[in-house]
Amino acid sequence: MRKYLNLFLTMFKIGLFTFGGGYAMIALLENEFVSKKEWIEKDEFLDMVAIAESTPGPIAINAATYIGYKMLGFLGSLTATVAVCIPSFVIIYAISLFFDAFLSITLVSYAFRGIQVCVIWLILSAGLKMLKQMKKTAFNILILSAVILCMVAFSVLSVSFSTIFYILLSGSIGLFIYALGLLREKKWAGK
Numbered sequence: 132m133r134k135y136l137n138l139f140l141t142m143f144k145i146g147l148f149t150f151g152g153g154y155a156m157i158a159l160l161e162n163e164f165v166s167k168k169e170w171i172e173k174d175e176f177l178d179m180v181a182i183a184e185s186t187p188g189p190i191a192i193n194a195a196t197y198i199g200y201k202m203l204g205f206l207g208s209l210t211a212t213v214a215v216c217i218p219s220f221v222i223i224y225a226i227s228l229f230f231d232a233f234l235s236i237t238l239v240s241y242a243f244r245g246i247q248v249c250v251i252w253l254i255l256s257a258g259l260k261m262l263k264q265m266k267k268t269a270f271n272i273l274i275l276s277a278v279i280l281c282m283v284a285f286s287v288l289s290v291s292f293s294t295i296f297y298i299l300l301s302g303s304i305g306l307f308i309y310a311l312g313l314l315r316e317k318k319w320a321g322k
Contacts, residue, residue: 134203135210141168142195142214149191156191157257170198173264180261185298191215270308274301 141163149156157180164170164179171179183193192212199211226233233239265271278297285292 135207138199138202138207139210139214142199142211143217145191145195146215147218156253158253158260160191160194161257161260164194164198170202177261177264185302270305274304 145156145159145163149159160180161173161176165173165176179194179197180190183190183197186193192215195211195215196208199208201207203210262275265275278301281292281297284290
């Protein structure tokens with residue numbers, strides 16, 4: 132029971148104190164899962180983020196489900212997922228009751244402007260941390276460079292290209308390279 136409570140409180144805290152969506156919470160997730168709790172290693176964290184980003188649903192919920200399942204099976208995944216969702220649900224519900232009055236408060240307006248700047252920094256710092264931890268293979272650097280080049284070019288040319296397509300294309304290229312490696316191994320084994 133103690134493990135479930137620890138998991139619930141950790142995920143509740145993540146859900147309560149992360150603003151700006153999935154990308155902004157990556158740094159907090161890494162801090163909690165890798166550094167503080169040591170529930171997973173850095174390499175597994177990067178894999179978890181890749182899986183959480185490439186599957187339907189918010190990153191936080193997908194990550195919570197993954198961690199909960201890894202730690203305590205199905206009930207752990209359910210506990211973690213519910214815990215990370217409760218704060219957002221309660222806060223959004225409360226705001227929706229008083230939305231117009233809430234936005235007209237000057238202090239709230241300025242607070243949201245400050246939060247927006249903070250969210251940009253959180254996303255950037257999470258990306259930089261993941262970049263530092265990425266294995267520096269020729270393939271990884273090539274894919275990263277190609278994605279950055281495409282993102283900049285599409286932004287400059289005002290071409291709408293979904294992030295999902297970057298993920299799917301990069302994954303497809305990775306599978307293709309893997310398949311080529313297997314074919315090459317079979318060819319060498321046959322000689």
